[in-house]
Amino acid sequence: MEVALFWIFAALMLGFGAAVIFLKSPVSSALSLVVSFLGLAALFLLLDAFFIGIIQVLVYAGAVMVLFLFIIMLLDLKTERARKINLPAMIGGLMVVVGFVALLVKLLPSFDIAKPALARPVNDVASVGMLLFSDYNLPFQVIGVLLLVATVGVVLLSRKELK
């Protein structure tokens, strides 16, 4: 059951991930990426990371992708018209990707580790929260400042005239 679910969601994630690259319209790409992120969230749930899975749906599939769609509509982007393909660049890019996948396939057999059994059911929101507010309290505060700075920066960047 678990294995079947894993392959279903992995196929969903990779299939729609490929659709992001191959679809011509930016809106279709963005919507495919939403489905791909939902598949990824399901994989997080399979790994007993419920908190991260929910955050993935809320932040990525929800907020970030809505922001992308919003910008695509704001800029009123149409389907790209076909351009002359830059063949050397395309071959170079594909070679980098193929090399990466070949390395991956070569290395994978050394990670043949089964999932360890857990002593009790996970309560990962509590565990992550405890860590976040004890050991990682300073980074947590810093990330708050980062978000504030990013917000101010975005407002500054989107003004009509940059001085």
Add this chain to the structure above:
Amino acid sequence: MTLTLGHFLLVSGLLFALGLAGVMLRRNIIVIFMCLEMMLNAANLSLVAFSRFRPPIDGMPDYNAQILVFFIITVAAAEVAVGLAIIVALFRAKQTVHVEDLNSLKF
């Protein structure tokens, strides 16, 4: 057959490869940005997989990796906001999102 760490690393690596291919092959700056997000998420998946497949500490998975994923998601959200604002400013100046038309450093 049970799930092993290798399964998750394979899927995470393939997702990363797809994102890399998108960054290399696509010419629309917004789609390139989306593919960057895909690569970040692939890294997140392998982090969570490693956290679950470590020998449990006190019968529980290692949550330090999940904290790191939490921070990555937060920083990625901030990065998307700033990046899209820059793309909007760029579009106002050049009226295009095609990377081959954006080839001057100053305009």
